[in-house]
Amino acid sequence: MGTSSFVSSTAKRMESTSTSASSLFSLDKSTRSALFQGKSHYYYENGEIDEDEVGDYLSNSLLQGMDELQRTSSSSSSQSALTFECRSRRQKKPKYVFVLVGLPAVGKSSTSSHLIEYLSRQPSTKDLRCEVYNAGKVRRSMSFQNLGLLSMRLANDSSEDLFNPKNHDKKELYARITLEKLLKDLDSDECDVAIFDATNSRVNRRRFVFEEICSYNQMRNKKICITPIVLQISCNDHDFFKFNVHNKAFNADYYDKPYEYAVRDFAKRLKNYHLQFTPFTRREFGQLSSLVQRRGLDHGVFCFNIVNAGTVPTRDDNFGVLPVQKEQVQTVINLVAQFVEHYTKLFGHSYVDSVNDFFKNEAKDGSKYLSALNSVINNEFLEELQGSLESNVEGN
Ligand SMILES: Nc1ncnc2c1ncn2[C@@H]1O[C@H](COP(=O)(O)OP(=O)(O)O)[C@@H](O)[C@H]1O
Numbered sequence: 001m002g003t004s005s006f007v008s009s010t011a012k013r014m015e016s017t018s019t020s021a022s023s024l025f026s027l028d029k030s031t032r033s034a035l036f037q038g039k040s041h042y043y044y045e046n047g048e049i050d051e052d053e054v055g056d057y058l059s060n061s062l063l064q065g066m067d068e069l070q071r072t073s074s075s076s077s078s079q080s081a082l083t084f085e086c087r088s089r090r091q092k093k094p095k096y097v098f099v100l101v102g103l104p105a106v107g108k109s110s111t112s113s114h115l116i117e118y119l120s121r122q123p124s125t126k127d128l129r130c131e132v133y134n135a136g137k138v139r140r141s142m143s144f145q146n147l148g149l150l151s152m153r154l155a156n157d158s159s160e161d162l163f164n165p166k167n168h169d170k171k172e173l174y175a176r177i178t179l180e181k182l183l184k185d186l187d188s189d190e191c192d193v194a195i196f197d198a199t200n201s202r203v204n205r206r207r208f209v210f211e212e213i214c215s216y217n218q219m220r221n222k223k224i225c226i227t228p229i230v231l232q233i234s235c236n237d238h239d240f241f242k243f244n245v246h247n248k249a250f251n252a253d254y255y256d257k258p259y260e261y262a263v264r265d266f267a268k269r270l271k272n273y274h275l276q277f278t279p280f281t282r283r284e285f286g287q288l289s290s291l292v293q294r295r296g297l298d299h300g301v302f303c304f305n306i307v308n309a310g311t312v313p314t315r316d317d318n319f320g321v322l323p324v325q326k327e328q329v330q331t332v333i334n335l336v337a338q339f340v341e342h343y344t345k346l347f348g349h350s351y352v353d354s355v356n357d358f359f360k361n362e363a364k365d366g367s368k369y370l371s372a373l374n375s376v377i378n379n380e381f382l383e384e385l386q387g388s389l390e391s392n393v394e395g396n
């Protein structure tokens with residue numbers, strides 16, 4: 001893929017997409033970020049969102065509308081409010097929020113550090129300050145701060161059952177705090193590229209994150225504008241997934257737990273997540289693009305997918321809408337497109353080697369871990385997860 005081809009082919013796709021406006025979501029909401037103001041009413045207080053009521057998205061006129069905005073902004077004779085907005089935006093510094101989407105143990109955190117490594121190696125992005133905001137880390141550190149070591153244990157005590165859908169609100173709180181910190185760091189210019197590393201499993205959560213970004217962008221006194229980029233990571237290769245779960249058994253949630261306990265507890269978490277997760281689709285992208293458009297200031301919006309460490313091509317699932325000030329953003333987006341397209345070559349191969357080595361060594365070493373791993377993460381379990389996911393997707 002050529003450096004500029006991603007955006008232009010995307011533009012063509014977007015132009016041919018059908019349209020319909022929606023008025024379901026908070027069109028009359030305050031333009032100020034609830035989170036950023038530190039007085040968030042949680043989005044889930046508004047009840048469940050029925051996607052079907054949102055309509056059929058992608059505004060045909062979105063790109064045309066943006067062309068129009070650009071023309072208006074460069075016309076010195078026009079004195080409309082729109083023109084003023086475009087001028088004031090011209091001075092804003094572009095920043096980026098990657099909204100990760102993906103089930104636990106699919107490689108979100110690993111890919112985040114790879115993305116940062118990649119951007120830091122490119123001449124045009126090497127000076128961007130990139131940071132990961134991980135909701136799991138926030139959960140762990142907050143639990144630790146409140147109760148010391150005891151809570152570190154409680155954090156993964158199954159009696160707490162944070163990942164059970166009935167404890168949804170509790171988990172959302174950690175995500176909200178993480179997002180708040182992310183926006184604050186962007187705002188205080190401590191960071192240029194922020195990666196919101198959470199599963200972001202549900203449509204409502206993703207909508208909330210976008211609402212917050214739009215609200216931020218609408219604040220006139222701010223010096224930066226944020227371009228949201230969804231990065232969805234998926235893994236449906238059984239060996240990859242088993243290897244990932246194996247590694248999860250050694251993370252901070254299980255620092256004091258025996259291996260088999262950790263795998264079983266993580267398996268329980270996986271079951272809960274598979275009951276709730278809905279993949280990010282082109283349709284949802286259309287809805288969020290419409291949201292960005294309706295909120296009046298467009299800073300572009302993009303979506304990329306990496307499947308099985310890049311070994312499955314995702315070119316047709318990566319798309320975007322150019323912002324008004326496209327020159328500023330295009331370089332970064334094209335690099336992200338390159339990163340995604342060449343992920344296997346850049347990072348995936350060494351990961352695949354690690355997976356193969358793991359299974360080879362396990363066979364050699366008399367299966368130190370594999371028997372415990374296989375007793376939990378076996379075909380039956382994986383089919384059950386797949387079944388939950390499918391019925392969950394159908395139900396949405
Ligand atoms: N793309 C990848 N590259 C390298 N290691 C990976 C990759 N995906 C998963 N892993 C391995 O699996 C483990 C779990 O992946 P992680 O990135 O923490 O998943 P997630 O953030 O989605 O929960 C990691 O600790 C790492 O050992």
Ligand SMILES: O=P(O)(O)OC[C@H]1O[C@@](CO)(OP(=O)(O)O)[C@@H](O)[C@@H]1O
Binds near residue numbers: 105109136139171200
């Ligand atoms: O709130 P969501 O979006 O589910 O994401 C946060 C959760 O994701 C997890 C999923 O396992 O992240 P992580 O693997 O990075 O630790 C949990 O630890 C964390 O609490």
